[in-house]
Amino acid sequence: xxxxxxxIGATKFAAGVVHxxxxxxxxxxxxxxxxxxxxxxxxxxxxxxxxxxITAVGxxxxxxxxxxxxxxxxxxxxEWKSGFAIVAAVQELFPxxxxxxAIDGACLALAEHHVGALRGVPNGLALTVSSGIGGGLIxxxxxxxxxxxxxxxxxxxVVPGWDVPCLCGGVGxxxxxxxxxxxxxWAVAQGWQGSTGIQLAEDAHRGDEIALAALHRAGTALGxxxxxxxxxxxxxxxxxxxxxxxxxxxxxxxxRAALAEHARLEFLRGISVVLSDITNGxxxxxxxxxxxxxxxxxxxx
Amino acid sequence: xxxxxxxIGATKFAAGVVHxxxxxxxxxxxxxxxxxxxxxxxxxxxxxxxxxxITAVGxxxxxxxxxxxxxxxxxxxxEWKSGFAIVAAVQELFPxxxxxxAIDGACLALAEHHVGALRGVPNGLALTVSSGIGGGLIxxxxxxxxxxxxxxxxxxxVVPGWDVPCLCGGVGxxxxxxxxxxxxxWAVAQGWQGSTGIQLAEDAHRGDEIALAALHRAGTALGxxxxxxxxxxxxxxxxxxxxxxxxxxxxxxxxRAALAEHARLEFLRGISVVLSDITNGxxxxxxxxxxxxxxxxxxxx
Numbered sequence: 001x002x003x004x005x006x007x008i009g010a011t012k013f014a015a016g017v018v019h020x021x022x023x024x025x026x027x028x029x030x031x032x033x034x035x036x037x038x039x040x041x042x043x044x045x046x047x048x049x050x051x052x053x054i055t056a057v058g059x060x061x062x063x064x065x066x067x068x069x070x071x072x073x074x075x076x077x078x079e080w081k082s083g084f085a086i087v088a089a090v091q092e093l094f095p096x097x098x099x100x101x102a103i104d105g106a107c108l109a110l111a112e113h114h115v116g117a118l119r120g121v122p123n124g125l126a127l128t129v130s131s132g133i134g135g136g137l138i139x140x141x142x143x144x145x146x147x148x149x150x151x152x153x154x155x156x157x158v159v160p161g162w163d164v165p166c167l168c169g170g171v172g173x174x175x176x177x178x179x180x181x182x183x184x185x186w187a188v189a190q191g192w193q194g195s196t197g198i199q200l201a202e203d204a205h206r207g208d209e210i211a212l213a214a215l216h217r218a219g220t221a222l223g224x225x226x227x228x229x230x231x232x233x234x235x236x237x238x239x240x241x242x243x244x245x246x247x248x249x250x251x252x253x254x255x256r257a258a259l260a261e262h263a264r265l266e267f268l269r270g271i272s273v274v275l276s277d278i279t280n281g282x283x284x285x286x287x288x289x290x291x292x293x294x295x296x297x298x299x300x301x
Numbered sequence: 302x303x304x305x306x307x308x309i310g311a312t313k314f315a316a317g318v319v320h321x322x323x324x325x326x327x328x329x330x331x332x333x334x335x336x337x338x339x340x341x342x343x344x345x346x347x348x349x350x351x352x353x354x355i356t357a358v359g360x361x362x363x364x365x366x367x368x369x370x371x372x373x374x375x376x377x378x379x380e381w382k383s384g385f386a387i388v389a390a391v392q393e394l395f396p397x398x399x400x401x402x403a404i405d406g407a408c409l410a411l412a413e414h415h416v417g418a419l420r421g422v423p424n425g426l427a428l429t430v431s432s433g434i435g436g437g438l439i440x441x442x443x444x445x446x447x448x449x450x451x452x453x454x455x456x457x458x459v460v461p462g463w464d465v466p467c468l469c470g471g472v473g474x475x476x477x478x479x480x481x482x483x484x485x486x487w488a489v490a491q492g493w494q495g496s497t498g499i500q501l502a503e504d505a506h507r508g509d510e511i512a513l514a515a516l517h518r519a520g521t522a523l524g525x526x527x528x529x530x531x532x533x534x535x536x537x538x539x540x541x542x543x544x545x546x547x548x549x550x551x552x553x554x555x556x557r558a559a560l561a562e563h564a565r566l567e568f569l570r571g572i573s574v575v576l577s578d579i580t581n582g583x584x585x586x587x588x589x590x591x592x593x594x595x596x597x598x599x600x601x602x
Contacts, residue, residue, distance in 0.1 A: 064567055123448040137533070139447065144440045146535025147424040148568045151440070156532035158525050158563055160461035160473050169565035170528070172461050224459050227471070231457035232438070232530055234447025262459055264470035266365055267449045 002052035004094075005288035006045065007104070007281070008061035008086070010076035013041050014281065015048045018058070018288035022115050027284065037079045038089055045093060054094040058291025059086060060107030060283040063134070067101055067149030100290045102145060105152035107286025108241070109136025109143050114289050116278045117239035124235050126276075127154055129222065130242035131197070133175040136286075139233055155179070157225040162217070174225040178218035180244035187214040201247035215250040222251075223258025230268050241276030303353035305395075306588035307346065308405070309362035309387070311377035314342050315582065316349045319359070319589035323416050328585065338380045339390055346394060355395040359592025360387060361408030361584040364435070368402055368450030401591045406453035407444050408587025409542070410437025414444070415590050417579045418540035425536050427577075428455055430523065431543035432498070434476040437587075440534055456480070458526040463518070475526040479519035481545035488515040502548035516551040523552075524559025531569055542577030 003018040009032070016027035028048055033040050045057075062074040070087025074080055087101050102110075109126040112118040118126060122141040128134050133155030137144040144151040155175030156168055166176035176182050180197030187200055192210040194200060203211035226238055245251070256273065263271050278285065304319040310333070317328035329349055334341050346358075363375040371388025375381055388402050403411075410427040413419040419427060423442040429435050434456030438445040445452040456476030457469055467477035477483050481498030488501055493511040495501060504512035527539055546552070557574065564572050579586065 066568075123452075139440060139445045139452070140443070142441070142443075144445075144534065146440065146568075147537055148535055150566070150568045151424075151533065151535040153532040153535070153566060156566060157458075157529040158461060160459060160464075163461075166565075170563045172525075172563070173532075224473075228458040228529055229533055231454040231474075232452065232533065233445065234449055234452040234454070236448055262471045262473070264467075265451070265454060265457060267367075267447075267451045 001055050002049065003056045003288070003291045004045065004048060004054055004058070005284050005291055006041075006057060006059045006090070007107075007284040007287055008041070008059065008072060008074060009104075009283070010062050010074060013044050014284050015044050016284060017048060018291055021289060021292035022285070024281065024284050024288045027281065032077055035079060037077060038084065042089070042093060045090070049094070054097045056098045056100065056291045057090050057094060058287035058289070059090060059099065059101045060104045060287035060290065061086065061101070063103045063105070063150055065101070065103045065149045067145060070101055100293065101149070102143075102290055103149050103152065104283045105134045105136035106143050106145060106149070107136070107283045107290060108134070109138050109152065110286035110289040111278055111282040112239050112276065113138050113143070115285060116276060116282070117274050118237060121237045123233060124237040124239065125154065125226070125229055125233070127238065127240045128242035129179065129240055129245040131179060131181045131244075133179050137233060154225060154229055157228050159221045159224045162221065174221050177221040183214045183218045183244070186217065187211060190214075197244045197247070201250065204250040205248065212250055215247055216254045218244075219251045219254030220258045223255040224262055226255075226273065227259050227262035227268075230263055230271055231265060234267055236268065236271045238271070238273040239276050240273065241278060241282060245275060302356050303350065304357045304589070304592045305346065305349060305355055305359070306585050306592055307342070307358060307360045307391070308408075308582070308585040308588055309342070309360065309373060309375060310405070310584070311363050311375060314345050315585050316345050317585060318349060319592055322590060322593035323586070325582065325585050325589045328582065333378055336380060338378060339385065343390070343394060346391070350395070355398045357399045357401065357592045358391050358395060359588035359590070360391060360400065360402045361405045361588035361591065362387065362402070364404045364406070364451055366402070366404045366450045368446060371400075371402055401594065402450070403444075403446060403591055404450055404453065405584045406435045406437035407446060407450070408437070408584045408591060409435070410439050410444050410453065411587035411590040412579055412583040413540050413577065414439050416586060417577060417583070418575050419538060422538045424534060425538040425540065426455065426527065426530055426534070428539065428541045429543035430480065430541055430546040432480060432482045432545075434480045438534060455526060455530055458529050460522045460525045463522065475522050478522040484515045484519045484545070487518065488512060491515075498545045498548070502545075502551065505551035506549065513551055516548055517555045519545075520552045520555030521559040524556040525563055527556075527574065528560050528563035531564055531572055532566060535568055537569065537572045539572065539574040540577050541574065542579060542583060546576060
C-alpha cells in the first residue's frame with residue numbers, strides 16, 4: 001500500500017512516498033535532462049518506489065496539460081513540449097496503481113487546502129508568483145480542474161492599465177505585467193540595472209525609484225486580478241507563494257490597495273490575502289493529496 | 302410529492318410546480334409590492350401549492366444573498382434590502398419541505414446546464430446581460446455556489462480601458478461598462494437621444510454612430526471579461542441571455558473579436574459563445590433543478 005507523488009517542474013523532477021495523505025517522505029529530485037526525459041523520470045520513480053507495490057501515483061505537472069488524455073506538454077521541457085503521455089507511461093511502470101494527474105496549480109491549491117493557509121476554507125485561491133504566475137482554485141470544498149485540467153490560469157486574467165503583450169499571444173494578462181520576469185523586463189526598459197526579481201525587490205527596499213515603481217505596478221495588477229477572481233468565485237481567502245511574492249511591502253502594499261479599491265461587493269469585504277507558509281514542494285504535497293483522493297476531484301477537505 | 306420553484310426577481314415573483322426536474326408548470330407571477338412583500342410572496346406560493354403536500358422548494362433570488370444564513374437582500378426590493386430570512390419563512394409555510402436556496406445566477410447556470418446551451422457541458426459559464434450583468438458557473442459538472450452563495454458575479458470582473466465607477470463602489474467592473482444601463486448612460490453622455498437598451502440596439506442597426514460605438518464598447522468589455530473567466534475556469538462554452546444580449550452583430554462582433562484577441566491559451570482556442578435559447582423563466586427552471594438536486598450543490602448533470 002505505497003502511494004507515490006511526482007512533481008514535474010520546469011527544471012526538476014521530484015518524487016516521494018506519500019505519508020497519511022498530507023506529507024511526502026523520502027523525496028528525491030533530479031534535474032530534467034535535455035534528452036531521454038522519460039528515462040530520467042522513470043529512474044527517479046523506480047528509486048523512490050524500491051521494492052514496494054505501488055497502489056497509487058499522484059502526478060502534478062507544469063502546464064499546459066490535458067487531463068482527458070493524460071498528456072503533459074510543459075513549455076520548458078523541449079522534448080515534451082508537443083505532448084508526452086505521462087499517465088500511460090507511469091501506468092505501464094506501475095500496472096497495479098491508480099494514476100491521478102493534475103496541473104501544478106491544482107496541486108498547489110490542494111496543498112494549501114490540506115496543510116496550508118486554505119485549511120478549513122471551502123472557497124479560496126492559491127497563487128504562485130515567481131517568473132510566471134499560476135494558481136489553483138478551491139470551490140465549494142473541491143479543487144476545480146476544468147475541462148482539460150487547466151483551471152486556475154489566474155495569470156491570464158486581463159487587467160486594466162497596461163497593454164502589454166503576453167507570451168500566450170494575448171494582451172494585458174496579469175502575468176505579462178506582474179510576474180518577476182515581466183517586472184524585471186519593465187524595470188530594465190526604464191533604465192534599471194539588474195536582472196532578477198530578487199535584485200529588484202532588494203533595490204526597492206533600498207528606495208530605488210524604478211524598482212519601487214516596478215513592484216507597485218506588479219502589486220496593483222495582482223490586486224486587480226485577485227479582485228476579479230474573488231468576485232467570480234466568492235472567496236475570501238487568497239494565498240500567494242513563489243519567489244517574487246517574497247518581495248515584501250513594495251509589492252504587497254499596492255496589491256492590498258488595488259484589492260481594496262476593486263473588491264467592494266459586500267461578500268468580499270473581509271477578503272484576506274496572505275503569504276504562503278509552504279516554503280518547499282507544494283506541488284509534490286498536492287500530488288500526494290491527489291493520489292489519495294477520490295478520482296482527483298474530491299480533495300477530502 | 303409536489304416540488305415548487307420560486308423566483309425572486311427585482312420586480313416580480315414567479316412560482317410554479319416542478320415537473321421531472323426540468324420543467325416548471327402552473328406558473329403564476331405577481332409584481333413585488335412596495336410593502337408587505339412577504340405576504341405577496343406567501344400568497345403566491347400558497348396559490349401554486351394548492352392542497353398538495355410540498356416536499357421541496359427551490360428558491361432562486363436576485364442578489365446579494367447569503368446562503369449560509371438563508372437571507373436574501375435584493376437591491377431592488379426596498380423592504381428586503383437589508384435582509385429577509387426567506388429560507389426560514391418558506392420553511393414555516395411548508396414545514397415538511399426541504400428548502401434549497403441560491404442566487405439567480407446559479408439558477409441560470411443550472412437551467413442552461415439542464416435544458417439549455419450547457420447541456421452535456423461540464424465546464425461552462427452562463428451570463429445574463431440586461432440592465433445589469435450577472436451569471437453563474439458550472440465547474441467539473443457542478444454549479445459553483447461560493448462561500449456565501451454569490452459565486453458567478455462576472456459583472457464585477459475588472460476590464461481594461463474604461464475607468465468607470467461601478468455601483469458596487471469599485472472601478473472598471475464590466476457591468477459599469479457593458480450593461481444595458483451603462484451603455485445607455487455612456488451613449489447619452491455622448492449626445493445620443495434615447496433612453497433604453499432596445500432603442501440603442503435599434504439605432505445601432507440603423508447605423509447611428511454613437512449607438513454603434515456604445516455597443517462596440519460593451520461587446521469589447523464583455524469579450525475581455527469572458528476571456529478572463531474562461532482562463533480561470535478552463536471552459537469552452539459560454540451562453541449569454543438577457544435583453545441587452547439580443548442586440549445582434551453590433552454587440553456580438555466586437556465581443557467575439559475581443560475574446561479572440563485575449564483567449565489565446567491552447568485550451569481556449571475552441572471557445573464558443575452563444576445566445577441563450579431559454580427565452581423566459583430561466584431562474585425559475587434553475588430553481589426547479591435546485592429543488593430536485595442534492596443539497597443544492599450537485600446539479601445531477
